[in-house]
Amino acid sequence: MQCPRCDGQGAIQVVRVHATGTKLQICDECDATWPYGETPSIETFQDFRTFMESQGLQGLWTELKVISSESED
Ligand SMILES: [Zn+2]
Structure with a gap:
């Protein structure tokens, strides 16, 4: 996507x-x-770092595990 x-x-x-x-x-x-499960839209995105900081985290990709990618094209 x-x-x-x-x-x-x-x-x-x-x-x-x-x-x-x-x-x-x-x-x-x-x-x-x-x-997860929401259709991505320009109106509803949240900045990754803002989201992670709201959880008490730093906002680094090392804090994530990639489950799937649909970018194989
Ligand atoms: Zn983008």
Whole structure:
């Protein structure tokens, strides 16, 4: 799936946050995030770092485990 925020520059990955077990969707280019299962939209993205800091985390990709990628094209 292509990212609506950066207009197809990035691919949206499904990841799990190690510390909390929360699944997210995140763009590997611009770090826009969406809740898992939600259709990514420019109106609803949240900045990755903002989201992670709200959980008491730093907002690093090392805090994530990539579960799937749909960017194989
Ligand atoms: Zn993006």
